[in-house]
Amino acid sequence: MLILGLNMFHADASAAILEDGKILFAVAEERLNRHKHYGGFPALAVKACLDAVGAKLTDIHHVAVGQDSDANLAKKVQYALANPGKILNFIKMRQRKEAMRDVRLLLAQALELDPKQLKFQEHHVEHHIAHIASAYYCSPWEKAAGFSYDGSGDFVSTMMARCEGTNIHVLERVFLPHSLGSFYTMICEFIGYKKYGDEGKVMGLAPYGKDTFVEQIGKIMTLKNGAFRLDMSYFKPLGSNQGMQVLPDGTVRLARHFSEKMEKLFLQPREPYSEITQRDMDLAYAMQHCFEEVFFRLLEDLHQRVGDENLAMAGGCALNSVANGKLFARTPFRRTWIQPAAGDEGLAIGAALYAYHAVLQQPRREQMNHAYLGPEFSEAQIESTLRAAGVKYRCMDREPLLEAVANEMVAGNVVGWFQGRMEWGPRALGNRSIVTHPGLPNMKDVLNARIKHREWFRPFAPAILADAQHEYFEHDHPSPYMLHVYKIRPKKRKSLCAVNHVDDTGRLQTVTRDENPLYYDLIKTFGQKTGLPIILNTSFNENEPIVCTPAEAIDCFQRTKMDVLAIGPFLARKTEN
Numbered sequence: 001m002l003i004l005g006l007n008m009f010h011a012d013a014s015a016a017i018l019e020d021g022k023i024l025f026a027v028a029e030e031r032l033n034r035h036k037h038y039g040g041f042p043a044l045a046v047k048a049c050l051d052a053v054g055a056k057l058t059d060i061h062h063v064a065v066g067q068d069s070d071a072n073l074a075k076k077v078q079y080a081l082a083n084p085g086k087i088l089n090f091i092k093m094r095q096r097k098e099a100m101r102d103v104r105l106l107l108a109q110a111l112e113l114d115p116k117q118l119k120f121q122e123h124h125v126e127h128h129i130a131h132i133a134s135a136y137y138c139s140p141w142e143k144a145a146g147f148s149y150d151g152s153g154d155f156v157s158t159m160m161a162r163c164e165g166t167n168i169h170v171l172e173r174v175f176l177p178h179s180l181g182s183f184y185t186m187i188c189e190f191i192g193y194k195k196y197g198d199e200g201k202v203m204g205l206a207p208y209g210k211d212t213f214v215e216q217i218g219k220i221m222t223l224k225n226g227a228f229r230l231d232m233s234y235f236k237p238l239g240s241n242q243g244m245q246v247l248p249d250g251t252v253r254l255a256r257h258f259s260e261k262m263e264k265l266f267l268q269p270r271e272p273y274s275e276i277t278q279r280d281m282d283l284a285y286a287m288q289h290c291f292e293e294v295f296f297r298l299l300e301d302l303h304q305r306v307g308d309e310n311l312a313m314a315g316g317c318a319l320n321s322v323a324n325g326k327l328f329a330r331t332p333f334r335r336t337w338i339q340p341a342a343g344d345e346g347l348a349i350g351a352a353l354y355a356y357h358a359v360l361q362q363p364r365r366e367q368m369n370h371a372y373l374g375p376e377f378s379e380a381q382i383e384s385t386l387r388a389a390g391v392k393y394r395c396m397d398r399e400p401l402l403e404a405v406a407n408e409m410v411a412g413n414v415v416g417w418f419q420g421r422m423e424w425g426p427r428a429l430g431n432r433s434i435v436t437h438p439g440l441p442n443m444k445d446v447l448n449a450r451i452k453h454r455e456w457f458r459p460f461a462p463a464i465l466a467d468a469q470h471e472y473f474e475h476d477h478p479s480p481y482m483l484h485v486y487k488i489r490p491k492k493r494k495s496l497c498a499v500n501h502v503d504d505t506g507r508l509q510t511v512t513r514d515e516n517p518l519y520y521d522l523i524k525t526f527g528q529k530t531g532l533p534i535i536l537n538t539s540f541n542e543n544e545p546i547v548c549t550p551a552e553a554i555d556c557f558q559r560t561k562m563d564v565l566a567i568g569p570f571l572a573r574k575t576e577n
């Protein structure tokens, strides 16, 4: 049975394909059309899914979409009636959503087929149910607490659920306008980070701040009976799309979130690219602190209601790796399974899995054991692309390649590492990565000056052999998808200075041989030479979506000051080119 999952006309449009419940392929549209956070129809992703499994659209039995415009309709109507100025908007949005619901027509248009040929059954899965499904059904557990939180989706910002067997039983929904995601976005905008997806950057700024504004910012949110409410006087009216708009070209635009009250209390909002002051850092600190306090209280309540130590989690806010790293100390949960594509691209997988298990009641057999679900390219394709680009390269066997790349990293050189299938989700996990030595004092500046051009306060991440985690980090729970931040042990901080953040933490990726043998062996080889079973891993890109194809990788290698490119079995050095 083939199921196609879609996230469409929503940020991070994507597609995924399942065969008998096994995820065979998944990709976000942005990686294919190179339009960051693209929010239109994922036509290229659908084609890539079908090509990857050698199927035609007419072979698909079910299509599942991670959006249900009929979900929570009573709440939406109630909201519109309470805000008369929004009624026209509400009607327009309903009309637009109705047009988008015709999945059959949209798919037929994208693949130039007659819609009558398409026999699939269609499923619309509520946004946050799809998020929870994307975590729970991928986990190894038969029972878990399910939690999803983000800005908004189908008029809900937070969902709690009891997950058991093939069922997801919703326990609680927090409706708009109350949203932890919107709270975070509002303060990020105030301190000059106004683009969709900027929240992850500001998380790195928080440890530079002090607790000056914790009390004031804390007043924006109140907790009551296991849910929370925002004081809307700090916000501009956002409407039922919670201030997020997808333009006709697929660009995702955020409306201004903060009200004049924020300016009265904290004075001028920071202009993008201007100097970051102590005020901005202190606001970032208070934002992260207050976010965590509410998050932990919600999880405590969820734990009480479900009575299980396993937490399956997704939603854009689940990318808050700092909060994820602390939840073991602050809540009764002992294990997490967080969907690597916790943001909205993950809805494609979640909707498809929900249709398979909950709607069609098919048993659970498969787990998701790695995130390498995207496109891959043959050696012949890579080699012809290198030739076409005029790059000089050597073809190497596995062991000599690992030796050569490890030696480059030991020497402090920066390596573009392009291997196998592209990662699913926002993190590069060793197949589309830039890798180098994690213990050289100037490495962060070198990477930023030569390639990444990121904000000075953003840390780079360590990828560590899972067996060595305990020796270097103060927490043992695995972090295979770079979704947990832990303290680095005091004795190890100096040797990891390029990945040790200002608060002595690292957003680590734990690597096992089963998940990625080549990457594991690369780190191991580096460890044999340096005594450090850890490398610095950052995404293979330069202010663009992570590279997907060999041509994009070669282009990034050529236009930046990257020293080496290891692409498949081929090694190219900048000095020889």
Ligand SMILES: [Fe+2]
Pocket (backbone or CB within 6 Å): 127, 131, 150, 151, 152, 153, 315, 316, 343, 344
């Ligand atoms: Fe979402």
